[in-house]
Amino acid sequence: MEHKTMLLNQSDIKSLLTMKDIVEIVDKTFVGFGEGTTINPTKVNLDLGETASYPDYHGFMNAMPAYVGWEDIAGIKWAGGFLGKRREMGLPYVTAMIMLIDPAIGEFKCVMDGALITNLRTGAQAAVAAKYMHPGKEITIGLYGAGMQGHMQTLAFAELFDIKELRVYDVFPAAAEKFKEDMKDTVKGEIIVCKEPQEASIGDVVVGFTQSKDKFIKSEWIKPGQIVFPMGSYTECEDELLLNADKIIVDHIGQCMHRGALHDVAAAGKLHEEDIYATIGDVAAGKKPVSNPQNERIVCVPIGTGAMDIAVAGVAYKRALEKGLGGSFNFL
Amino acid sequence: MEHKTMLLNQSDIKSLLTMKDIVEIVDKTFVGFGEGTTINPTKVNLDLGETASYPDYHGFMNAMPAYVGWEDIAGIKWAGGFLGKRREMGLPYVTAMIMLIDPAIGEFKCVMDGALITNLRTGAQAAVAAKYMHPGKEITIGLYGAGMQGHMQTLAFAELFDIKELRVYDVFPAAAEKFKEDMKDTVKGEIIVCKEPQEASIGDVVVGFTQSKDKFIKSEWIKPGQIVFPMGSYTECEDELLLNADKIIVDHIGQCMHRGALHDVAAAGKLHEEDIYATIGDVAAGKKPVSNPQNERIVCVPIGTGAMDIAVAGVAYKRALEKGLGGSFNFL
Structure with missing residues (x-):
């Protein structure tokens, strides 16, 4: 069995999605929430000093797993925001990565940047x-x-x-x-x-x-x-x-x-x-x-849900597959 | 700024760690739990049919973020187990991936297989x-x-x-x-x-x-x-x-x-x-x-904590860096 996992960067993702796409994806995923086909556990926070006194890094990360029924895809976004040293370095506030699995067997299909998708779906909500x-x-x-x-x-x-x-x-x-x-x-x-x-x-x-x-x-x-x-x-x-x-x-x-x-x-x-x-x-x-x-x-x-990220990421992945875009790596 | 993220597969990880290493890492991380330098929020479960009726895939995924003070590393393991189609295909029960960040700025340092590390640290606990x-x-x-x-x-x-x-x-x-x-x-x-x-x-x-x-x-x-x-x-x-x-x-x-x-x-x-x-x-x-x-x-x-995975992954990452092992990808 082939165990390659696709890798996508921001410019790949940008080339695969328009705001029209994002709006449609967000819409279908909201409907899925209402119909019970979007599964989105409450995100879990890792406090790296945003409010905690230890460690003192002025940042946090949120783990946001979800299953999106209309696409039949599951994944997780791990995303956060950092001030402090990150801001001093001139890096953007948001840092994020997304992983997608085949929800039937748990194989990792794709790892991609999550920051661009965070921005796109947040704007559309x-x-x-x-x-x-x-x-x-x-x-x-x-x-x-x-x-x-x-x-x-x-x-x-x-x-x-x-x-x-x-x-x-x-x-x-x-x-x-x-x-x-x-x-x-x-x-x-x-x-x-x-x-x-x-x-x-x-x-x-x-x-x-x-x-x-x-x-x-x-x-x-x-x-x-x-x-x-x-x-x-x-x-x-x-x-x-x-x-x-x-x-x-x-x-x-x-x-x-x-x-x-x-x-x-x-x-x-x-x-x-x-x-x-x-x-x-x-x-x-x-x-x-x-x-x-x-x-x-x-x-x-709309505080923002992982399901929106996974839904958008799922479409990017499927289009990248069709077009032969992105890198790949065998983690196994 | 260089934005490369390291990629490690199972054989890379295997070559970098002995059971003696794992035992020492698990030990230090347990001590960190007691001293308050190991930060480990309760894992969040995505039920893909293990007990839920929808979706009906006989599996689950757990999101397990952690910060490990003695290594000054943060990361997440997304890991689960699947029966059903995965078992029919002859794949191992556990599927897992680990991502590591620099806890000060949130940059993604490494993405690696998580299944081998899950097995190693579980045995050591x-x-x-x-x-x-x-x-x-x-x-x-x-x-x-x-x-x-x-x-x-x-x-x-x-x-x-x-x-x-x-x-x-x-x-x-x-x-x-x-x-x-x-x-x-x-x-x-x-x-x-x-x-x-x-x-x-x-x-x-x-x-x-x-x-x-x-x-x-x-x-x-x-x-x-x-x-x-x-x-x-x-x-x-x-x-x-x-x-x-x-x-x-x-x-x-x-x-x-x-x-x-x-x-x-x-x-x-x-x-x-x-x-x-x-x-x-x-x-x-x-x-x-x-x-x-x-x-x-x-x-x-010992039910198993993400901190153990992140601690082991952190050592593998640092050794791979020293030895020039693994692949790399720029997700930004």
Whole structure:
């Protein structure tokens, strides 16, 4: 028996996937969550000094295994973020690798970079979730954070919606100006660079891709008909906004209570699992529809699941196999 | 910056490590558990049909990340076992891969086979634990299961003890006879092939490396002064033996209550975490000594931790680097 494991690097992966692909893959995998064919245990954290006192390395790694039924693939992403020495060296915050197995026999099919796929699927998650919550094809967006994830998510929204207006705020105004230039062909409508955070809060969707823990998105800014997406491991929303939302929708209940936007209110005992209306998967699969979004303030938290990474990685692997791309190694 | 990741296969790893090395590495890592420098979160299981009804693949994978302080290395093993189609294909039960990172910056240093290391370190665990519990250099062993793990653990015991007698029982007598032939130069004393399970129960240590769930090791067989090591994910010991042991010692409390020898009595509410006397690490670090083993019936359960795999993998990686062994790939 042939025991070769395929090896893929970032440029291989980049050449194999478009944002259109990512959006479709993320969509199918959300539906799989709702239908029970996406299996995603709660990730396990190795604290290397992010919060632990030992070892003191200002980083963490998350182990994120998953099985994705619609592709019949299983795998794991081991991914983390490091400040400290890694930042001093000028390396990107995220470090990640993905391994895929044949789920029937456990043979290792592929080892590939996971950082690019992390960025791609994270950008797509809010846009795909919005598809099931925002009525119609036209959309206005308020975006906090004009960095790489801000770019990615705008590409993803442009795949699924006509963006009539995009308001962007960044603590570094130059970053917002650069975003406007980069995205001018992607966004059909106007891109408005905002001087104050509140100015960016009036879109149909309000997306937070900052690293803020200041809870700067105020409850009073958000009106019925708006959907707020606080992304990542940070706390961008005021507690009031979370506690008074008409619906809170998350991608993974186990993971969302312990990290990111909901962490503080959950840790304080103000928000419980039963306060979560549904998972994005439940909504996507039609089990818990969002039927009246015009009259509701919705907060949607896609904290990020390994299943999204494995689903994207699985498609990259299959296409690489068809095209004869990538390296290979026999580990046995 | 150079972004090459080293790749190591089984024969590379085999050429870099002896059982003497493994015993020393496992020992230091146990001590690190006791001293708090071995960081080992509870493993996370992806059920691919071992017990789950979907997907129906008769296998599982465990994600086992760890940081090993004495080596200053972090990594993850993703390992599992498959019956079904994998067994039909004649492949070994265990499938595993290990990834190592620089814990300061999260760069991926090495990807290597994990199956061989799993077997090596599993074999060493009981022998190293016994070093801290059995007085003196001479030892007699009762061994259940004459398979690969039985061979490995005998090699490990021979590194640390003079084996005065080894009694071996296997449900397949031919396997026990082959074991006797294979191990005749390793075991200084006599190897006795037993016809009935009880005949193998009289060693200073009694080690179970079977795949039995029949609880065939009876409480009445085990006398004060004996240490029983039920290894792996099975249930070889009668409940009475577990519940009436003078001391129960495990490698990882979180993991040992949910799988393996203690699973049934823990699940039935008959054994609680506070009934565990100590971890092997506590004993190895001198924090909770076993001072009176001659008068006690001890049950010791090394269920297996990722830290052992990462510690062994870390040494293999550093030696491969020195010797210029292995392949390499740039994943970025």
